[in-house]
Amino acid sequence: MTLTTLPVGAITLAVATPAVTSRSPQEVKVDAAPAASEGVKVDLSAAGRAAASSSSKDADIEQSGLPASVQKLLKAIRELQRQIAELTLQIQQALKDPSLTDEERKSKAAGLQAVMSMLQAQISTSSDDLSTLMNRLKSSNDDKVKAGMLIMAKM
Incomplete structure (x- = not known):
């Protein structure tokens, strides 16, 4: 299981992926199918949370x-x-x-x-x-x- 975090503006994406045999950004080989509990986790920065709450409130x-x-x-x-x-x-x-x-x-x-x-x-x-x-x-x-x-x- 690999957890990759990617900052995107005010949000940080954390992507859970199955075991990987190659860590090259151009080529990634997956050893196993993703489990049902794996997925994408999104963490908002303080600025992102403020923007999200102000737009939805x-x-x-x-x-x-x-x-x-x-x-x-x-x-x-x-x-x-x-x-x-x-x-x-x-x-x-x-x-x-x-x-x-x-x-x-x-x-x-x-x-x-x-x-x-x-x-x-x-x-x-x-x-x-x-x-x-x-x-x-x-x-x-x-x-x-x-x-x-x-x-x-x-x-």
Whole structure:
């Protein structure tokens, strides 16, 4: 069994092949048929994982058929939701951080909570902007429901 890794841009391909009698890149002779468990393993670099997740995390919005301006606001709201989720984790970690004193924990959590409040206010503003935009575009009720479902889908 031979494992060959090939960097391809942001991805690294790891290909499992059966035993080989010649290692020349021009000529490779295989001794045995590949086993059913052999195959291709793909490892993404950090940049590749980020690109893959950014393209897929809003795929439902991009495929919704809603106008581009509505999609842009929906993506902005989603990003704010992601930031709030991250802040929630940071607050939980701050409250459990044994390297901080009780006062430092409370202070750090309060600072993060203030940032979270600003993000929540921004979601409210963006949601109002979305409603105004969809009314201005004379969006159908179905499109308004679809937009609402897309906002709620990742909460």
